[in-house]
Amino acid sequence: MKTPKGTIAIENNDNRIRLRWSCESKRYCLALGLPHTSVNMKVAEQKARQIELDILSGNFDPTLNKYRIKQVAVIASPEVVKPSQELLLPIWDKWVESLCLPTRTLCSHYARIRRYIEKADPLATDASWYEAVESLSPSIWNSSLIYLVSCLNWAISEKIISDNPFSKLKRRKVLKNQVKPFNHEEVRAIVNAFRNNLYCPKSSAYKHSFYADYIEFLFLTGVRPSEAIGLQRQHVDFTRNEIVISSVLARGDQGQTASKHRVRKETKTGSIRFLTMTARLTEMLAIRCRNLNPEDLVFTSPNGNAIDDKNFTTRQWKVVLAGLGIEYRKPYTTRHTLASMALEANMPITSVAYLLGHSDTTMIMQTYGHVINRPSLPDFS
Template structure:
């Protein structure tokens, strides 16, 4: 597996974080002015991801000003009260992360609302244990953010210990991913290509999305990755597809084309997918007359695909018509991963194809498929 082009290395230079990479034959080095700690490494990884994405998309800032951390105006002890509460510290920590407005307005602001309502002391986690309006998954996620904030407090000297690390995570009902069978895959793709369940009067033909559906099955890409795929991400000479960004929903979950935002992939990884023969046929056909920045998959009006409309108008009618148990389009991703595991692709390889940094998520989701023993033969 070849290393990603323009990859950025994160180094420890005298206990300070430094980034190093090469671009167009030139070597670059950038010091972030941060101590080499676990919390600061997360911030450094965000900068590294942005540099890699800009190199790949042709937006690299040669001056490096775009990647230099701005001065934190109030992330120091003099701006905090002598005994700050959690809300005060939370605001300073969030600002120190230099998040985009889009990112800050989601989980961080939602957690801030919980903190503001409870107004807890810095070292008292009891308020959080009393919250019963969140699902176990979301509660556990919020706990991770709070724990990271307290780790930062320890690093800055605001606290001596992290009381949130002692909280027990809540158990959630694990729903096993149910991939589509090969017969179901073939039936779905055929129904899309033949407009089998599309009303003749409809202006939204299923067949228009047939390549998009087959692409999801063949690659296991997230829908937002497929929706955001551009012609310049298809390298026919190298026979590979570069998955480096997505067209994500708007800040408030909007799916319309004009509200979508181009950003890095969910995990910040860039991956290179070698095309199968069938996938190459689809890409050659679709890319023939496209300019580099054009979307490979578009709506009938030439805009980015609205995944909500696609699911309601195309996906659901096809599955209902075929009598196939409903599963979200995202299940195409689980399907590809399951087939890859069945064919003996190593877990590290499956994780790479899915865009995960390691095999943790693969083991958690598909562990029941790995080295599963058969029942013994018992003479009765």
């Protein structure tokens, strides 16, 4: 179906029909909410034709309300108003379909929340099942509630239901986790243990020392593990003496950590930052980058693939910390360590925010406020 700017595509999306097209340099997606059948395909073709004519005649409705399939509502008598019997799961599926999200996004929060709904199989007017969920942390419970509220608000706008029970639920109190970075002695002990294969089981196929540079790099730069895992030779500029952090090797759509599933994408905040190398970083990376091609990874697993951070944590990181008698903290704590040490050394907050890839100092103040300008108790003695 041709339009002045392209084609109206009629697609089968999980056995549901949707339309995609462009108009005035903007992309549109309309989920018709109809099963993919031969009869409904004719309805879709009529809708596509209607949109085409409206575009050509200048009567196109960019809100798309004009082109949605109208649901026939059964109006109860004023004396007897029947409660809605709409199930939540079909409404959730229609709402998610209307968002036209990429597969990677669908497989994250949306898929997880759908599993909760599918297990409870509640009516759309019933929020008690979610209120009773105790297996989720307060932060995840709150974030999932935001999605459910949005879904039901959409259902109200579509006149599927008349009330949003989830909007009445109170958010759960989230206890802020105290950031506990490693101290200088612990950092030295950890790096030394990796370099010298301390606490490495004799049966281990790969020695701790293989990951020594990777661990020291995390401590020295404060980058996210996914940023270090994704660092390529072309991101290390010895002429300008800087490291460019512009992308990551993120986990797969289902959270897989293996190399074949990892996806290269922009950094978490979408920013690009340039880190000036210290003498130690220059020395270490000069050796690692020797004979590497521009797109080769700087840090790899022993078999030359991207580092599997889950395997690394289980087989290397936990073993070393346990051997040293150091309280367990995730490898991500190397990032907190760099930030805390920089603040304790009186580095400006704006500079620390830049090193960590934040656009402003809000996150720094929230996370490391206890380190910044901490007053001493008055000495009344």
